[in-house]
Amino acid sequence: MAVFLYNCEVDKFTDTYKDKGARRLLIRELQNKGIVDSKVLEAMGKVQRHLFIHNDFRHLAYEDKAFPIGEGQTISQPFTVAYQTQLLHVEPNDKILEIGTGSGYQAAVLLEMGATLFSIERQEKLYLKTKNLFAKLSYKANLKLGDGSNGWESEAPFDKIIVTAGAPKVPQSLVKQLKIGGILIIPVGDEENQIMHTIIKKTDGSVEVIPLKSFRFVPLIGKQAW
Numbered sequence: 001m002a003v004f005l006y007n008c009e010v011d012k013f014t015d016t017y018k019d020k021g022a023r024r025l026l027i028r029e030l031q032n033k034g035i036v037d038s039k040v041l042e043a044m045g046k047v048q049r050h051l052f053i054h055n056d057f058r059h060l061a062y063e064d065k066a067f068p069i070g071e072g073q074t075i076s077q078p079f080t081v082a083y084q085t086q087l088l089h090v091e092p093n094d095k096i097l098e099i100g101t102g103s104g105y106q107a108a109v110l111l112e113m114g115a116t117l118f119s120i121e122r123q124e125k126l127y128l129k130t131k132n133l134f135a136k137l138s139y140k141a142n143l144k145l146g147d148g149s150n151g152w153e154s155e156a157p158f159d160k161i162i163v164t165a166g167a168p169k170v171p172q173s174l175v176k177q178l179k180i181g182g183i184l185i186i187p188v189g190d191e192e193n194q195i196m197h198t199i200i201k202k203t204d205g206s207v208e209v210i211p212l213k214s215f216r217f218v219p220l221i222g223k224q225a226w
């Protein structure tokens, strides 16, 4: 009987020894790939990625790979999540806006780091799925269905903004909704390839633009995007 139970399909919400071990190996892999921010690594060591992934891919949840989440969208590769989060320099209680909630994984990492999170998703099915998952996990985030390329004006200004889809240009609405000294992390480019950008809003309202590594995201679709 014990053997039978052992071989049964594991409940999605169980954090098994195998999950914990795989997560530790993933964190080591992220360190080897150049992620140095211990707060980012600690948060990613806590978030159970298998909860944000389709059951068909559960056994691969801690591979450093993107996976389909439905509606033609993906959960970002853990390295991408770690890289963008590291660039945000998250401080506890930072008011952060995320564009592209998707599976909620990136949002969960930011919540584990103590952010006050606002996140927008344009696909209703993904929005609802993540809203339900967050309620189950008692994650407190402000989630909204809509076009995130316009930002979230009624909640602005934000300390930090993170865009998790590839934009053809930097939406000026997002720059406007940043605090002075605030940081916007956004991949910008064509549909095949985008360059990650750090954009810092200076005291006089102008911006410092820092282009970084190349990535490939699903497109940011909206009024101020594609």
Ligand code: SAM
Pocket: 073, 074, 075, 076, 099, 100, 101, 102, 103, 104, 105, 106, 107, 120, 121, 122, 123, 126, 146, 147, 148, 149, 164, 165, 217, 218, 219, 220, 221, 222, 223, 225
């Ligand atoms: N942060 C997500 C995660 O952790 O799973 C990444 C999801 S995926 C790479 C990007 C998401 O951006 C998709 O769910 C897509 O529907 C969403 N998206 C694209 N354009 C958008 C827009 N204008 N407003 C809000 N969400 C958008």
